[in-house]
Amino acid sequence: MKEATALIPQLTVDCIILGFHDNQLRVLLLRWKDTSFWSLPGGPVRQTESVDAAATRILRERTGLGAIYLQQFRVFGDEVRYSLEEVQEKLKHIFDPAIWYKRAISIGYYALVDYSKVTPLPDAYTDECRWWDIRDFPTLLFDHNHMVKLALEALRQQLSWQPVxxxxxxxxxxxxxxxxxxxxxxxxxxxxxxxxxxxxxxxxxxxxxxxxxxxxxxxxxxxxxxxxxxxxxxxxxxxxxx
The missing domain is CATH 1.10.10.10 (Winged helix-like DNA-binding domain superfamily/Winged helix DNA-binding domain)
Structure with a gap:
């Protein structure tokens, strides 16, 4: 209970971490424990931190980097964003289905990092953290494929006003x-x-x-x-x- 009350209810952050290597734009993904299911790095926001601080914390934990370029690009707040029942079933061996929010609002960030400096690190709920070609990665849980698409669109718009x-x-x-x-x-x-x-x-x-x-x-x-x-x-x- 103490851990749950330390979080802001129904508010999460999801991060599209992008790196460039071998002429490929790559995105960092996590594979959930004992599954073949992948998703973006993310998590809840603590009561004691801003949403920017939450995104920075998540990125530091997944990449090992302290100074990261972050850009908030979208709030995902549709009433129905994905099939909650499907996610509960696929991850029921990790989380009690009863603890999932019936609705969650996520703030999307993309991060631009120097690929050569990143040490991909899984978290307590995942077995693997690794790079995927932005043009060829698996179907993700939640609405994360949609998030990647919109993050890439936002990055392309940014190209017109600053050198990424x-x-x-x-x-x-x-x-x-x-x-x-x-x-x-x-x-x-x-x-x-x-x-x-x-x-x-x-x-x-x-x-x-x-x-x-x-x-x-x-x-x-x-x-x-x-x-x-x-x-x-x-x-x-x-x-x-x-």
Whole structure:
């Protein structure tokens, strides 16, 4: 009873954690104990924390990262979001069916993380936590497939006003690598000259003296984001890219 009263009733947070690796945009998923069922990381909000703090806590527990880029993108509050009876049956060996909320409102967040720095960690109710290609992952429990779809739509809209590579690409990177990230998210190709011209015109990238050796491109220069210029441009709303 003490644990239950420490939570805000019927309010949960669900997190779409995105990383970029091998030219794939990937989403971090959990597999429930002794099942083949997957879902997004999430959980209830405590009485003693804000919803942003709850999302940060869940992300830290699943990724091992402390500083994470988070964006709240949607409140999921339909009266009927999924089949409660189906979920109760599939997870009855983990939770007493009687303890499920008849209705829950979830706040959706997406997180952009450096894939190379993440240590995927399952929680007490799951056996596995791992990355899946955003284009090819299993049917999820609850309404989580719908959540992933809307999070990806929100991310694509964000591409028009800020460079998400600041969160998804490890530094240093090349402009072709940055372009591949954008193309993967958008699902279409982009003109290299136009893309590079727009990115460099923002004044938030620093070209290093070293080059990337090997690979498909001919020794392109390496770049990094300039944090102070990036933050200043973001506050001024001066990051129109696409």
């Amino acid at each position: 590579g600041n969160n998804l690409l490890p530094e240093p990177f090349t402009l072709p690598e940055l372009q591949r990230l954008y193309e993967t998210i958008l699902g279409r190709s982009m003109d290299p000259r136009n893309f590079q011209r727009k990115m460099l015109s923002l004044g938030i990238l620093e070209r290093l003296e070293t080059k990337r050796r090997g690979g498909a491109f001919r020794s392109p220069y390496l770049y990094r984001f300039i944090p102070e210029k990036y933050e200043a441009a973001l506050k001024e709303g001066n990051l129109m890219i696409l």
